[in-house]
Amino acid sequence: MEVSRSHTPPSDVESAAKKPRLDDGVADVAAVAAESSSSAHAIPNSNGEPPKAAAPAASSKATRRALRVARQRERERKILPEACSSEDVLWHDVLDVVGKEYADAQIEAGTEFDTPFSYRDQVKVRVKSLGMGGVGVGIVEEDEGVVGNGASEQDVDMEHQSKIARRKHWAVLVPFALPGELVLVRVYRSHRLHSMADFLEILEPASPLPEVNTHTPSPSLTRNDDLVRCRYFTKCGGCQFQMVPYDEQLAWKRSSIVRSYQRFSGLDMAGWDGSNAGPSLPRVAETIGSPLQYGYRTKLTPHFDKPPSTAKKTVALEQAQRQANLQPGPDAADTAEQDPDEVLVPSFLKIGFNAQGSKNVMDIEECSIATPVINEGMTTLRKMVARNILNYKKGASLLLRDSLEGTSDESKHICVTEPNSTITERVGPMLFTYPASSFFQNNNAVLPELVGYVKDAIFPPTAPDSQRPTHLVDAYCGSGLFAISLAPHFSVVSGIELSSASIASARKNADLNRTHRIPGSDPATPPIPASTSITFASGTAHTIFTSVTDFPRSQTALIIDPPRKGCDENFLQQLVKFGAGTVVYVSCNVVTQARDIGWVLGRDVGEEGEGKRRRYEVESLRGFDLFPQTAHVEGVAVLRLQDVVE
Numbered sequence: 001m002e003v004s005r006s007h008t009p010p011s012d013v014e015s016a017a018k019k020p021r022l023d024d025g026v027a028d029v030a031a032v033a034a035e036s037s038s039s040a041h042a043i044p045n046s047n048g049e050p051p052k053a054a055a056p057a058a059s060s061k062a063t064r065r066a067l068r069v070a071r072q073r074e075r076e077r078k079i080l081p082e083a084c085s086s087e088d089v090l091w092h093d094v095l096d097v098v099g100k101e102y103a104d105a106q107i108e109a110g111t112e113f114d115t116p117f118s119y120r121d122q123v124k125v126r127v128k129s130l131g132m133g134g135v136g137v138g139i140v141e142e143d144e145g146v147v148g149n150g151a152s153e154q155d156v157d158m159e160h161q162s163k164i165a166r167r168k169h170w171a172v173l174v175p176f177a178l179p180g181e182l183v184l185v186r187v188y189r190s191h192r193l194h195s196m197a198d199f200l201e202i203l204e205p206a207s208p209l210p211e212v213n214t215h216t217p218s219p220s221l222t223r224n225d226d227l228v229r230c231r232y233f234t235k236c237g238g239c240q241f242q243m244v245p246y247d248e249q250l251a252w253k254r255s256s257i258v259r260s261y262q263r264f265s266g267l268d269m270a271g272w273d274g275s276n277a278g279p280s281l282p283r284v285a286e287t288i289g290s291p292l293q294y295g296y297r298t299k300l301t302p303h304f305d306k307p308p309s310t311a312k313k314t315v316a317l318e319q320a321q322r323q324a325n326l327q328p329g330p331d332a333a334d335t336a337e338q339d340p341d342e343v344l345v346p347s348f349l350k351i352g353f354n355a356q357g358s359k360n361v362m363d364i365e366e367c368s369i370a371t372p373v374i375n376e377g378m379t380t381l382r383k384m385v386a387r388n389i390l391n392y393k394k395g396a397s398l399l400l401r402d403s404l405e406g407t408s409d410e411s412k413h414i415c416v417t418e419p420n421s422t423i424t425e426r427v428g429p430m431l432f433t434y435p436a437s438s439f440f441q442n443n444n445a446v447l448p449e450l451v452g453y454v455k456d457a458i459f460p461p462t463a464p465d466s467q468r469p470t471h472l473v474d475a476y477c478g479s480g481l482f483a484i485s486l487a488p489h490f491s492v493v494s495g496i497e498l499s500s501a502s503i504a505s506a507r508k509n510a511d512l513n514r515t516h517r518i519p520g521s522d523p524a525t526p527p528i529p530a531s532t533s534i535t536f537a538s539g540t541a542h543t544i545f546t547s548v549t550d551f552p553r554s555q556t557a558l559i560i561d562p563p564r565k566g567c568d569e570n571f572l573q574q575l576v577k578f579g580a581g582t583v584v585y586v587s588c589n590v591v592t593q594a595r596d597i598g599w600v601l602g603r604d605v606g607e608e609g610e611g612k613r614r615r616y617e618v619e620s621l622r623g624f625d626l627f628p629q630t631a632h633v634e635g636v637a638v639l640r641l642q643d644v645v646e
């Protein structure tokens with residue numbers, strides 16, 4: 001059975017649903033239920049708990065439940081992840097290590113879920129590569145495999161032998177482990193040909209490895225635990241790379257872009273490894289780093305769970321205990337340290353982020369990648385929640401955003417927590433305002449460079465004046481970051497965006513930057529000249545093409561900056577039909593960016609019957625690090641329209 005891949009962007013309808021990737025007919029449910037209840041290779045549930053054995057058909061309720069579970073299992077068996085989803089990215093990381101041929105054979109035999117591990121097995125894993133999510137991917141190294149609660153020597157029977165053999169072709173995913181390291185891990189969940197494990201300790205530091213993925217040279221990464229700045233690192237799931245020197249993080253992000261295009265673009269990759277120009281793509285340039293590597297995040301959304309039913313009792317008890325402790329005891333120094341005004345944080349209350357590999361919230365008092373005012377705001381907000389916790393009937397997500405207090409040059413930074421409040425940010429000479437609950441890039445420090453790079457890509461110094469773009473279309477424009485920042489360089493600008501709140505902000509921002517003065521410049525100069533026409537519309541991105549029909553195509557630059565899922569096929573079809581001279585594709589998900597660009601490059605551009613064939617070529621490709629210490633990278637691809645030489 002061949003596991004086929006599609007490189008097609010989702011159509012509007014398809015994008016809503018996961019698609020079956022294997023074509024077997026649906027198995028008889030009763031047979032599946034029987035198979036499920038006798039299954040020897042039970043897979044722990046999503047909380048990492050060992051599965052409960054399916055009960056015999058004691059009651060019709062139990063039978064229905066067993067059938068439901070069995071159907072779910074069967075569905076999981078037959079469905080490969082949706083192309084370009086995070087599960088699909090992980091699946092490719094697994095294939096890299098276990099080999100595609102082996103995986104196909106296992107799927108054919110229906111044994112791809114036969115995990116060779118039991119829940120909480122401790123094993124030694126040699127890390128082979130760093131998956132695109134920043135997680136180490138390895139294979140059990142030694143013969144006996146189990147060093148913990150698995151088998152003793154006497155237990156090494158046939159079944160165990162076969163498990164040990166399977167382990168050599170079973171990927172183990174270990175966060176915070178680096179390629180080349182031998183690590184002790186504890187398995188907590190298994191899925192198709194891989195298991196997830198907690199990292200327990202390093203048994204051997206990294207030694208040079210033969211490349212697993214022979215196409216993609218992955219930079220070597222050095223562990224330096226002295227670099228770690230956060231006390232929650234490895235417990236919180238937010239950052240992956242604090243122990244890796246920053247220049248190596250940037251090099252790894254570049255290789256992650258290369259991998260994305262190799263795996264997901266569907267383009268001709270012959271001989272291309274990102275360090276050279278290939279048949280479809282240029283060399284991938286070095287990743288541009290963030291000026292701030294910590295303290296850069298301008299938005300945090302910590303959350304907390306619904307208080308337990310015993311919350312009232314617990315709070316009363318803990319308050320009484322605290323009062324008792326505040327009474328002067330025989331040693332007065334014991335109480336001198338305690339502040340009677342300090343807010344009592346009940347022991348059940350955890351405000352923070354999901355713990356690594358789990359859906360449980362862990363308590364986090366500060367975040368080292370967030371800006372200083374956000375961390376101050378977090379302290380205040382945590383106290384407010386603790387004080388009022390008995391009034392919450394549900395859990396909640398909190399919002400913290402870094403904002404300028406006003407629009408003047410001297411405005412200081414404040415933390416805003418009210419979703420309806422207005423945030424103000426400065427990017428280069430431009431001011432942006434937007435509702436706290438709406439989208440804006442989260443790393444202000446790197447934005448001037450990102451915007452400057454996009455501008456330079458649109459106006460390369462070598463291009464003749466006759467080809468200089470005069471019109472700009474900003475699809476997925478948010479509150480106007482690119483449209484407004486680049487407006488001074490165009491005569492006509494048009495933006496579109498789904499969120500009407502963001503469009504209202506974009507319009508306001510255009511006005512604001514026509515009137516306010518650039519700090520330190522001639523007071524007569526607003527950032528955007530009166531002569532530039534700027535319009536914004538709210539709607540789905542593809543509808544922009546009907547309102548810019550009078551734009552001169554060869555002198556139009558189109559910026560696309562879609563959400564993580566990328567563009568839908570309808571949008572790309574219209575993009576290709578429209579035929580802007582320059583397209584800049586900015587993306588926080590290089591996987592869907594690679595898929596979309598692969599789709600665009602294979603198509604003739606323009607209306608049918610134009611007489612000459614033209615296609616897009618990728619002129620440059622590189623990453624910007626908007627997310628230091630994490631595995632995320634912002635990709636910027638510049639496409640230029642070229643005549644096809646027949």
Ligand SMILES: C[S@@+](CC[C@H](N)C(=O)[O-])C[C@H]1O[C@@H](n2cnc3c(N)ncnc32)[C@H](O)[C@@H]1O
Pocket residue numbers: 439440441475476477478479480481482496497498499502539540541542561562563564588
């Ligand atoms: C990654 S953000 C980029 C926003 C803006 N370029 C910026 O940098 O601030 C993507 C934006 O696309 C918008 N969006 C999502 N789906 C859309 C669609 N189908 N059509 C138009 N805009 C969409 C979102 O509301 C979001 O503001």
